[in-house]
Amino acid sequence: MKQQKICVIGLGYIGLPTSAMFATHGCEVVGVDINGKVVEALSKGKIIIEEPYLDIMVQAAVRSGHLKAKRKPETADVFIISVPTPITKDKKADMSYVVKATEMIVPYLRKGNLVILESTSPTGTVEELVVPILEKSGLKIGEELYVGHSPERVLPGKILWELVNNNRIVGGINRISAEKIRDLYKIFVNGEIYLTNATTAEMCKMMENTFRDVNIALANELAKICEKTGINVWEVIELCNKHPRVNIHQPGPGVGGHCLAVDPWFIIEKNPELAKIIELSRKTNDNMPYYVLDKIDEILKDIKGNKKVTILGMTYKPNIDDVRESPILKLIDLIDNREDLEINVYDPHVGVHKYQEKDLMVAAKDSDLLILAVNHDVFRTLPLSEIAKVMRNRNFFDTRNFMDKEELEHLGFKYILLGEKAI
Ligand code: SAJ
Secondary structure: OOOOEEEEEOOOOOHHHHHHHHHHOOOEEEEEOOOHHHHHHHHOOOOOOOOOOHHHHHHHHHHOOOEEEEOOOOOOOEEEEOOOOOEOOOOOEOOHHHHHHHHHHHHHOOOOEEEEEOOOOOOOHHHHHHHHHHHHHOOOEOOOEEEEEOOOOOOOOOHHHHHHHOOEEEEEOOHHHHHHHHHHHOOOOOOOEEEEEHHHHHHHHHHHHHHHHHHHHHHHHHHHHHHHHOOOHHHHHHHHOOOOOOOOOOOOOOOOOOOOOOHHHHHHHHOOOOOHHHHHHHHHHHOHHHHHHHHHHHHOOOOOOOEEEEEEOOOOOOOOOOOOOOHHHHHHHHHHOOOOEEEEEEOOOOOOOOOEOOOHHHHHOOOOEEEEOOOOHHHHHOOHHHHHHHOOOOEEEEOOOOOOHHHHHHOOOEEEEOOOOOO
């Protein structure tokens, strides 16, 4: 295939790695972002997000001259749209970034170009939202301008490896569009590439994350049931998963991130009468911080007066710095709104934050309860005996089945595990 010039709109968690990947495979890539900070950093070969090895790859791509950052698009062979599709307060997909990005490229479109939407989008986005805007170019869609959806599926923390090795779905508005998109991704994808139509690809992407969200809701419901039954949910799950066709997910204090906590709502939005299990699951997971707060009240019920709670971890999952849609932020909010509860939070992965206490011992001082909210690896080596000395009451609530119960009990802590039994 001849060397392609690719214009990527949106240099976030997906657009930037994708740009760097194409650039290091010999393509000429123009990365476009409306955020001046991103463009400025990238021009110097730097990045402003945390993702293993991405900095090295971006630096190599910029140094080789194959990756350039711009505020506006340029004419190219291929346009990839990878802008956010956030959720509004009333749980609807905010498609304004996709609309703006699509409008932005129209003046640069030429006969034979390929336009790919990568952003996770509700069904019908390509056909009903993107194509009508692209038609303003005057080009015949599907014949002079090829269009499709190829959703990203990479896991934050493993993005570069998964970009190359994951299987990929390509949905074209017609067969030739899908084939052209497949040929483009073949430049760096080692996984299988499956062709379908655009709307099917949109549904696949949302359903993959919904599958996970629903299964986590099932695990969270089971955790509550096990507590009531007086058994340990983690043991139940471990034993159930010995069955060859069972894979129960892990319970916890809620589901966060910009994917699982968001994408199911896009299906619900389009199918409110039908997506009942999906909606209940979303609500079950969103309710977990409230459940954790109830547990906190139960644990502290015998302590008179004001109580202090110390939370360990605030990101949406372990070993990352990302707090987007983190259920721990919701929990922090709930505790902060209570007059009788004082809160301190410690998360070494997160920089400056309203609730962040940089010093662990200060965060734990005079505390009545430590809550393990995120299972960061660094929490494996907490100075527990030192912490025990400065606490007012030694209670430890483990929401992730992460701590060593015996060690904590040996240090005089009362150990409470989410999903074990009512206190
Ligand atoms: N979680 C649980 N229990 C579990 C698994 C996860 O409570 O058993 C929670 C985590 O604590 C976290 C949330 O779910 O709060 C999401 O974490 P995750 O690791 O499941 O997923 P993300 O959001 O980081 O990435 C997902 C991935 N999707 C799937 O695995 C189906 C990724 O492949 C997608 O590319 C990404 O969403 C995306 O961008 O859509």
